[in-house]
Amino acid sequence: MPSTPSAPVLLGNEPGSFPHSVLAERHPAVIRQVREAFPYGPEQHRALDALLDSCTKGVIEELPADAHDRDRWQAWGLGQYAGRSWFDVPWLWSESYFYRRLLEAVGYFAPGPWQGIDPFRPFKLAELDSPETDEELAALDALESEPPPRRAAALLHGSLWGNRADLGFRLSAAGAQAARATQPAPGLVADDSETLWSLLPPSRAGTLCLVADNAGRELVPDLLLVAHLLAHGSAERAVLHVKPYPYYVSDATTADVVDAVRRLTAAPGAAAGYGRRLWSALTDGRLTVRAHPFSCSPLPYAAMPGDLREEFGAATLTVFKGDLNYRRLVGDHLWPPTTPFADVTDHFPGPVAALRTLKSDVITGLDASTEAALDATEGGHWRVGGVHALIQVRP
Numbered sequence: 001m002p003s004t005p006s007a008p009v010l011l012g013n014e015p016g017s018f019p020h021s022v023l024a025e026r027h028p029a030v031i032r033q034v035r036e037a038f039p040y041g042p043e044q045h046r047a048l049d050a051l052l053d054s055c056t057k058g059v060i061e062e063l064p065a066d067a068h069d070r071d072r073w074q075a076w077g078l079g080q081y082a083g084r085s086w087f088d089v090p091w092l093w094s095e096s097y098f099y100r101r102l103l104e105a106v107g108y109f110a111p112g113p114w115q116g117i118d119p120f121r122p123f124k125l126a127e128l129d130s131p132e133t134d135e136e137l138a139a140l141d142a143l144e145s146e147p148p149p150r151r152a153a154a155l156l157h158g159s160l161w162g163n164r165a166d167l168g169f170r171l172s173a174a175g176a177q178a179a180r181a182t183q184p185a186p187g188l189v190a191d192d193s194e195t196l197w198s199l200l201p202p203s204r205a206g207t208l209c210l211v212a213d214n215a216g217r218e219l220v221p222d223l224l225l226v227a228h229l230l231a232h233g234s235a236e237r238a239v240l241h242v243k244p245y246p247y248y249v250s251d252a253t254t255a256d257v258v259d260a261v262r263r264l265t266a267a268p269g270a271a272a273g274y275g276r277r278l279w280s281a282l283t284d285g286r287l288t289v290r291a292h293p294f295s296c297s298p299l300p301y302a303a304m305p306g307d308l309r310e311e312f313g314a315a316t317l318t319v320f321k322g323d324l325n326y327r328r329l330v331g332d333h334l335w336p337p338t339t340p341f342a343d344v345t346d347h348f349p350g351p352v353a354a355l356r357t358l359k360s361d362v363i364t365g366l367d368a369s370t371e372a373a374l375d376a377t378e379g380g381h382w383r384v385g386g387v388h389a390l391i392q393v394r395p
């Protein structure tokens with residue numbers, strides 16, 4: 001990336017900054033929420049107390065000697081960061097490690113009765129079963145009479161704005177306020193959708209990779225978009241990348257994909273048809289689910305391993321959903337907002353797109369006039385408020 005100016009890596013150690021608020025306020029709230037959602041035993045409560053203490057006042061600790069993924073975390077930088085404050089290491093690293101330690105505290109990894117029990121599942125299911133989801137699915141009926149390109153555009157926007165359905169974000173006051181302030185639908189700060197569609201013509205054979213973000217009300221529209229693209233020949237195959245374990249509260253795992261597809265098949269109207277098509281695409285291999293360990297890595301995608309690089313390199317297009325995936329795609333730096341998206345993604349091995357609502361300080365690819373207008377009307381809040389969105393593509 002020779003022409004890209006360097007920019008500072010985001011850390012969480014500046015009081016008053018968004019990253020600091022996530023470490024100091026959102027993480028304790030996540031611990032509280034999880035503790036209240038399950039009848040955990042004394043050992044788990046003690047482990048949650050210890051994590052709360054460590055992540056707010058203590059230092060990053062090594063994983064237990066017998067942890068199944070100790071070597072992996074060493075390779076991802078644990079040796080370098082152990083002993084340092086959670087606030088002084090790269091913010092992305094600190095957040096990812098928090099979720100890893102939270103799962104350990106509730107017994108998610110250890111053989112025993114709590115192994116594999118997703119501590120965020122009650123919140124994800126509540127959202128999937130909500131009346132809002134019913135309404136969104138009912139809206140599909142009206143789309144049926146639209147010509148396929150208009151339907152595709154509507155489904156793309158459904159998937160994009162579905163990214164507001166992020167349960168971690170709603171844990172912070174700013175997030176809740178932003179969700180209220182978003183009526184009617186706010187504008188896009190960058191829109192490369194024409195380029196995106198040019199990479200997915202109806203006759204094109206090829207593989208679409210979609211790197212999913214949140215379960216529930218984001219994953220459902222993601223799946224609807226994938227079903228449409230498969231049905232209309234824009235992709236011969238699709239690969240849905242999900243998280244291998246629960247992460248950032250509402251990130252989608254394989255279990256969440258199953259819940260979402262079952263929700264669709266059981267719905268009335270057109271939604272059930274989408275569900276049946278997805279079910280058969282999963283069954284015959286046109287749609288596959290991948291849960292690569294790197295999906296929960298604390299590192300940017302520039303550092304992805306060879307197998308993933310090969311896979312993305314062979315895809316017609318890879319779509320990254322959501323704020324965190326955007327941070328990992330472009331690098332978690334405080335870039336000047338006009339830094340070209342093509343420059344910060346030139347490490348990526350194939351055509352790549354980002355669909356994201358803006359919920360953190362990282363931003364690239366803006367016009368100078370757009371940046372100036374946003375700053376003038378909203379101060380810095382537009383970066384983190386979840387009110388704006390972008391569609392960016394590097395062919």
Ligand SMILES: O=P(O)(O)OC[C@@]1(O)O[C@H](CO)[C@@H](O)[C@@H]1O
Nearest residue numbers: 022166169322323324325359360
């Ligand atoms: O990736 P998502 O679900 O769109 O958003 C993730 C998020 O809520 O969590 C991070 C802070 O904890 C930020 O990247 C962003 O605010």
